Amino acid sequence: ISPPLYCIKLCSVEDCIPGTGVYLRHGYIYSSLAGYVLRKNEGEELPVISVVRETETQLLPDVGAIVTCKVETYKSFRPGDIVLAKVISLGDVQSNYLLTTAENELGVVVAHSESGAQMIPISWCEMQCPRTHAKEFRKVARVQPEYLQA
Template identity: 70%
Template structure:
């Protein structure tokens, strides 16, 4: 299983700062924890990592956190585990729970668009035949998204897709093909974009 260190090595490094260091102008960011304002600029009030995060405001919030508080962030190319919250004909909305095998402290939102569900016959994809609310999905980050902080995700690779799903009867379903799962209790079949899970992505 991937370690936190190897995951961090695959990410863009976070900027380190020292107390009193000027971070940016108030025209670019809103000051957050670990910062202070002076003459229209935001400065670091402690030594640590500089984090920028969109929180629904027009400008991102800039904060400084100590090393023990710095958390792993989803980055382009990262494999993430997420939970489907809603679906419509154009996309599925998810909450990202893990980056690799590392759980996230904060909740990050993601979107899997219809054209990013699988690699072939994209025009024939039907979202409700690929995911259902409550499904646990393995996906890859393809874009850091927009001002609403929605990450764009894909499940086009064979190893990506639904890894845990429950039937209408409440039982955890068993994959029977790349596009179907079956309820062990009722034997009813349901469509899903099923992942061929690799051992290193299995959560303990």
């Protein structure tokens, strides 16, 4: 048994046969859940690779872990939004900066609806168009006075 892993590439299909807790993609076997890697020779030429959980408790990734996730950015931001964010890493030549809006004070400050009107925040996760009264998901910033200009 190897240490916990978090939805990463395990090996090539040329090296192992996929078992439970894994999936195939582009000739490689990936874990489909957080757990421990098991390799078993079950009378086959290649070992069967599986990912299993030791217990039903939730395994959480550590800092620096590589994970696979589904990001629903349409519920937080839209093209053209003005966002207040914090720089958390200077990144590298290709990624430039890594930003976060994880704090309540960070998020969308200005957004425009499809009709072109500036939207009004109505909760921490929604804004509303004053013309059409249509509501849209946004991660709304609770802007602090020091960031406001008169």
